[in-house]
Amino acid sequence: MDREIPKEVRARARRKTFITYGAIAAAVIAVVVVLTSLMRTSLTRKDVIIVTADQGSIETTVSATGKVVPAFEEIINSPINTRIVEIYCKAGDSVGAGTPLLRLDLQSTETELNKLMDQIEMKRYELEQQRINNDTRLSDLDMQIKVKAMAVNRMEVELRNERYLDSLGSGTGDRVKQVELAYNTGKLELEQMKQQLENERKVTDADLKVKDLELNIFGKNLGEMKRTLDDARIKAPRAATLTYINNQIGQKVSEGERIAVISDLSHFKVEGEIADSYGDRVSVGGKAVVKIGKEKLSGTVTNVTPLSRNGVISFNVQLDEDNHRRLRSGLKTDVYVMCDVVEDVTRIANGSFYTGPGEYELFVLDGENELVKRKVRLGDSNFENVEVVRGISPGEQVVISDMSQYKNSNKLKLK
Template identity: 65%
Template sequence: MDREIPKKELLKERNKKIIRFSIIGVACIAAISVLISLMRTGVERKDLVFSTVDKGTIEVSVSASGKVAPAFEEIINSPINTRIVEVYRKGGDSVNVGTPILKLDLQSTETEYNKLLDEEQMRRYKLEQLKVNNQTKLNDMAMQIKVSAMKLNRMKVELRNEHYLDSLGAGTTDKVRQAELSYNVAQLEYEQLKQQYTNEQQVRAAELKVQELDFNIFRKSLAEMKRTLDDAQIRSPRKAILTYINNQVGAQVAQGAQVAVISDLSHFKVEGEIADTYGDRVSAGGKAIVKIGSEKLEGTVSSVTPLSKNGVISFTVQLAEDNNKRLRSGLKVDVYVMNAVKEDVMRIANASFYVGRGEYELFVLTSSDEIVKRKVQLGDSNFESVEVISGLKVGDKVVVSDMSSYKNKNKLKVK
């Protein structure tokens, strides 16, 4: 026969079950929490680069691409249509002023020049002949004027005698009139000769000037050909490095074709390019920083191309230390052109994450060794710092290294 279990025993048994299930529940919750903690995505501290927000001055700059070029470079072109006969130097050679570089075929040009020298001599003789002929003609006319003047004086005397005889009654009125007529005719002839002499002087002088001008034009053409002939003797115009030479002996070379390039490889400049949307921020005289790896070289914008080509504007930077050992012709560099100064602004280090003004999502370190994503408004920048407009405060530590692989995470554990 079954006995009824006392209520006290039942209550005691129920309490034991409640305690047992509670312990099991707490243990499960703890296990789940530990598991979640272990499964949470983390990142190694050594893989992160932090920048602490501070306050200071930012020299605002715009970034551009650049290429190192020789401070001086001269292209030597062929002044005539010819061919290469000999090559005296090779690329990379050092050359001094007047050093022969290559020889062009100048035979036909020299023959033409010698013909022009003979023609110059012939023109000179013709000019001298013209001067002699002019002087002879004018001398003859001057002599005719003298003869005419003597004839006029003689007729004047005859007229005076006829007047005297007529006053004595020994002459006649007809003879007086005849003498007057002869005198007047002789006077007109004398005046005519003098006018002809003046006109002839002017005509001969003008003709001589025309011939002298034509001779001078010819001599200038001859001098130009002599200069062309001298230029065809391909020599170095200064001390430099021969960076290019057309060394194909026998090759035909057109007038104006490039045959050599000499460069000064001891001093350099930087040729920069920037999008034309930033063209108003680049001007001659502006300060610029050229970065070669971790090294920074100061410079000044020396010139800016006024026209945009393919959406970019070109400019040149004159370096303060243009003979730095890191400089190499053709080396690609980053150029930062300063255009404004902002004082007492919050700032963080500039890094690859920054692509211009706007809103960013950056990870900020918390006190619990976590980095939490935060929306941050950034402004202007230079090659070192970025202006913080909002979203951060002084002292915050911000991750500035590449976090693109964690773009879908809002919180990360720092291990």
């Protein structure tokens, strides 16, 4: 016959069961916590750059790309259509002022020059001939006027005599009228000849001016051709380095075609490009900083192109130290153009994470060993600091390294 189990025994059994299940549940939770902790992404401090946010001012800049180019560069173009005959220098040579660089075929140009010189000589003879003919014609007219004046004077005397005889009764009225008519006609003819002489002088002066002008035009053409011929004897205009030369002997070159380039490789400037959306923030006279590795070179914006090309605006930066040892022609640089000063703002150090004003997700140190992702808004910047609009307070520590590989993680364990 079965006996009834006492209540105390059943209670102890139930408590034992509860304790067993509770211990199992606690063990499971502990395992889950441990596994979660072990599965959380972790990284060491030396793998990231952590900075502390502070309060201060920022001299805002806009960033641009730049390229180091010689401060002085001159392109030498062919002044005529010709061909290359000889090469005297090669690219990379240092040349002095007046150093021959190459020789062009100048035979046809020299022939044209000689022909033009002959034409000028002929124009000089024509001018001299015109001057002699004019003098002869004017002298003839002047002599004719003198003869005519003498004839008119004789007619005047004759008229006075006829009038005197007529007053004595020895002459006739018809004779007086006849002599008077001849005298008046002679005076008119004399005035006509004087006017003809005056007009002839004006005409001859105009003819001489035309001939003289033609001679001057030929002279100017001769001077221009001499300059062209002299330019065709290609020489270095100043002491510099020959960075390019067309060394293809026999090759035909057209007028205006580039055949050589000389550059001053001891002094440099920076040609920058910036998105046209920032065009209003770059102006002539503005300060700029050119960053080459860890070197920072200060300079001034000297030229800004007024037009946008392919979405960018070009400008030049004149460096304060344009002969710095790190400067090399063609070297790519970062350029920061100073825009404005923002006072009393929260700021963090600039880094590779920053690409312009806007929203960012940055990791902020929470406690000693945990990084928590936080949405922040950043504003303007310079090459050293970035303005924090919201999301970070002064004194907080922020990761400024490239954390793109952890974009799917909200928390990171810091070792």
